[in-house]
Amino acid sequence: MKLKKNKRKKRIFLWVFLLLLLATLLGGGYYWYKGNQNPRNLVAGEAFPATKDAHKMTAKEMKAFKQKEVDETQFTLTIFPEATFNQETLAGNLYIKNEPVNAYPINVKVNLDSDKSLVYESGMIQPGYEITKAKLAKKLTAGTYKATANVEIYDNKTKQKRGTTQAVVTIQVNE
Template structure:
């Protein structure tokens, strides 16, 4: 019996075929997208990547410890929630943080996080942009603003 198996493998004329790896399966239900569908998908991707920041260049406070006019808007057409942090340029001190601001929401008045003396304060508003699903930061943009404390 052993000799028969030896004879079979030695005199076998067909080559043994070894197949390795995966191959792309045949197409089933997939259909080619129309030009209109492709343009719609492309526009959706472009719209999702758009971001407009809106902030008035001047925030006015009667005194440094009372609510004043600070206008920040996250327009409804933006795809991302934001957080806006304002820091004084000269010192780097953070004087305001908006907290989460979803698209379609705005801030018209605010109280600073620390009391400022009378004067004008050049500052920077940093808009941090977050992914609405994962809540992870996706990027940031900045704008100049002047904080005016009148008394």
């Protein structure tokens, strides 16, 4: 009986020892694997080369380069998603910016989502221009309205519409 208990204790001890050994090996392997994931920084033998023939572009050259670099297929628009207006004066804060990197002027029409009625139209906004103050085109009762800003993109040369995009706007009308 004692021999059986002794044998059983040895077997349990062996299993515990093997599990601890396995856990240690797995932990060490994981630590080694994670430590070798990031590439080591290489240090070059020589210092940064000295400037030889390069010169800084003039402001005129930079402007010409940036203008040439404008990608006519891309458009960046900034519209703050919340606009606040006064119920009596219809005046308020609405932020729309036609980024200077754009090639095209825009016109923004804001329509209420509920009935599609026009509540604001910006008129032409050239690249690099912005609107911060606006006046509603129609009187609204005090409250919060969901609206859509329909942005019309125009070609400066042909004056033809090139495309449209939209942005969600929440209009808050205060008493």
